Amino acid sequence: MIEGLYPVLPFVVGALLCFLLGGIARKVIAIATPVVGLLGLLGLPYGTSFPVSFFGFDLILVELDKLSYLFALLFHIAGIIGVLYALHIKSRVETSAALLYAGSAVATVLAGDLVTLFIGWEMLALTSAFIVWARDSEKALAIGSRYLVFQVLSGLSLLAGLLIHHQAGGSLLISDLGVLDLASPGVPWILLAFGVKAGFPMLHTWIVDTYPAASATGTVFLSAFTTKTAVYALARFFPGTEELITIGAVMTFFPIFYAVIENDLRKVLSYSMINQIGFMVVGIGIGTEMAVNGAVSHAFNDVLFKGLLFMSMGAVMHVTGKTRGTDLGGLWRKMPITTVLCLVGAASISAVPLFSGFVSKSMIMSAALYEGHVWLWFLLLFASAGVLEHAGIKIPYFAFFAHDSKLEAKEPPVNMLLAMAVGAALCIFIGCNPGWLYGMLPFTVTYEPFTTSHVLTQVQLLLFASLSVVVLMKTGTYPPELVRENLDFDFFYRKGGRLLGWIVDNPIGRGAARLSRFILDEAPAKVLGLVQKIPAHPPVHWQMVLPGLLLLLALLAFLLANLF
Amino acid sequence: MSHDTHHDGPPSRIHWLLVALCAIAFAADFIYSRKLEKGVEEIEGIPGFYPVYGFVAIALLVLLSRGLRAAVSRKDGYYDD
Numbered sequence: 001m002i003e004g005l006y007p008v009l010p011f012v013v014g015a016l017l018c019f020l021l022g023g024i025a026r027k028v029i030a031i032a033t034p035v036v037g038l039l040g041l042l043g044l045p046y047g048t049s050f051p052v053s054f055f056g057f058d059l060i061l062v063e064l065d066k067l068s069y070l071f072a073l074l075f076h077i078a079g080i081i082g083v084l085y086a087l088h089i090k091s092r093v094e095t096s097a098a099l100l101y102a103g104s105a106v107a108t109v110l111a112g113d114l115v116t117l118f119i120g121w122e123m124l125a126l127t128s129a130f131i132v133w134a135r136d137s138e139k140a141l142a143i144g145s146r147y148l149v150f151q152v153l154s155g156l157s158l159l160a161g162l163l164i165h166h167q168a169g170g171s172l173l174i175s176d177l178g179v180l181d182l183a184s185p186g187v188p189w190i191l192l193a194f195g196v197k198a199g200f201p202m203l204h205t206w207i208v209d210t211y212p213a214a215s216a217t218g219t220v221f222l223s224a225f226t227t228k229t230a231v232y233a234l235a236r237f238f239p240g241t242e243e244l245i246t247i248g249a250v251m252t253f254f255p256i257f258y259a260v261i262e263n264d265l266r267k268v269l270s271y272s273m274i275n276q277i278g279f280m281v282v283g284i285g286i287g288t289e290m291a292v293n294g295a296v297s298h299a300f301n302d303v304l305f306k307g308l309l310f311m312s313m314g315a316v317m318h319v320t321g322k323t324r325g326t327d328l329g330g331l332w333r334k335m336p337i338t339t340v341l342c343l344v345g346a347a348s349i350s351a352v353p354l355f356s357g358f359v360s361k362s363m364i365m366s367a368a369l370y371e372g373h374v375w376l377w378f379l380l381l382f383a384s385a386g387v388l389e390h391a392g393i394k395i396p397y398f399a400f401f402a403h404d405s406k407l408e409a410k411e412p413p414v415n416m417l418l419a420m421a422v423g424a425a426l427c428i429f430i431g432c433n434p435g436w437l438y439g440m441l442p443f444t445v446t447y448e449p450f451t452t453s454h455v456l457t458q459v460q461l462l463l464f465a466s467l468s469v470v471v472l473m474k475t476g477t478y479p480p481e482l483v484r485e486n487l488d489f490d491f492f493y494r495k496g497g498r499l500l501g502w503i504v505d506n507p508i509g510r511g512a513a514r515l516s517r518f519i520l521d522e523a524p525a526k527v528l529g530l531v532q533k534i535p536a537h538p539p540v541h542w543q544m545v546l547p548g549l550l551l552l553l554a555l556l557a558f559l560l561a562n563l564f
Numbered sequence: 565m566s567h568d569t570h571h572d573g574p575p576s577r578i579h580w581l582l583v584a585l586c587a588i589a590f591a592a593d594f595i596y597s598r599k600l601e602k603g604v605e606e607i608e609g610i611p612g613f614y615p616v617y618g619f620v621a622i623a624l625l626v627l628l629s630r631g632l633r634a635a636v637s638r639k640d641g642y643y644d645d
Contacts, residue, residue, distance in 0.1 A: 257625065261629050370603075372603060382624075385617075386621070452596070452599075453598040453600075456593075456598065457608075460618065465619065468619040468620075468621075468623050474575065483640045486637055486638075487642070
């Protein structure tokens, strides 16, 4: 461990060096960055450290307790795995952006006050957008821009919330804050900000839009940090907020249906991610010590097993260039190691006993029952079966088994295999030695997951759910994979955005142009009795409206802040 | 383009292995007296609850997903036009 080192600093320096240097030097620095960061984290004392003055603000860069330590540790591990996985790439933009992105996540969870948290929050948005854009295609540019709009909205909402909260006399220090009350001024804005990044229902579409669109390596980074930072923030400020139970339950539920019919396997995993975050949000909403422990440990596990699944699909994409179920199949003979590692991820997310998801998901579900949420329990049990269907069976089956796609394929580069192996090893290690992770959780709770009854019932559920899938496939009831676009909630703003664009372009734009032409040119010309040919004004483009809207929102937030 | 031929053919040895494991897991409910979860003892205590729930949940999930596809599926590149 290194004492007195702010763990974010290595990420900033590492990103800069990676941008400037090339070849082997960049690889060495990329790997060393999260390792040095981790050594810094291990040297941090609990409590407040690194107070700095920034434009007249007194900021506290680090407030370390069990919760922030656990997430910071997780992000360093995810950083190491991600960098290892991406060691072969040549894009300096992606490497640097990825390091800064990981550093931003660490900065956000370590933050000792809301202003520092906000800065980390915005850096997360900006740096991750560059990861999307690094793919350098017109489509990636459009998707990255849509992604950024969501992230900026989240940032603005957080800014508005903390300004209103501060104006109303609320402290900005995390050590003073504790649990935030939804009824107090500014707090709903803060929850909205967290909700956008956590993928609350109807705010979730950026996840399924962006994650399947980034590069094989980029998605592995994207999937690890943004949503889990939001889960951290919810666990810190909103445990026991009952609204989160309903929100989380909806999140566990609707994505499993989309995951059945979605063809792009990385999109299936994106829906799966919303489903898993749903479990965490439910746990935070229940708010008991066991439930929050379950939510936090599930976030930890999810980064590892979802990362592993995204890595295995990334490996398939790297060697075949394809990620759609219709294009893939039968790869296990050519990629046996990747297949096995993918199956470890599939078993972990499906909560097979002795794999990492089993204990954390059980804690959330048991906590639901302890608090008398019987219907919720039934729903979560349904969602658990759904997870097995799409992540446990569909992902490995359509990629590596099913019909032989006859694609040219081989195992991916050694660094990719190694990164997946590290992820898989952690999934099995945590699954078999839950004490390691569970000893670090925020609360001390005794929970015995490996009772015979519990293992038996989980095995029964999983076996019969699998049998059901087989029967449905054999009888031709299972929906075939199709190359189709499945409309989600983004329909409303993507089509609605065009409608807005048309309205702005045509009635408003043309009307305004006509009006201004009349006021500025025609009327004076008539008055002066002069006749002249007047050039037409160019139409207004709707893309130009978005920044304006954001500005308007910022103004609104500022006004509200002053009103309260 | 679709591949609805993924899944045909007679059951393989793996399928029969799954059936055998299911049979054992189902039988275990009648041999072993499970410790029941508080709050749902009455329904959870019925032998075969988890097997039936798991099987029916997936069947429902898939059937409802077919309905969802009918509602939301559009041609590829829908947003590009």
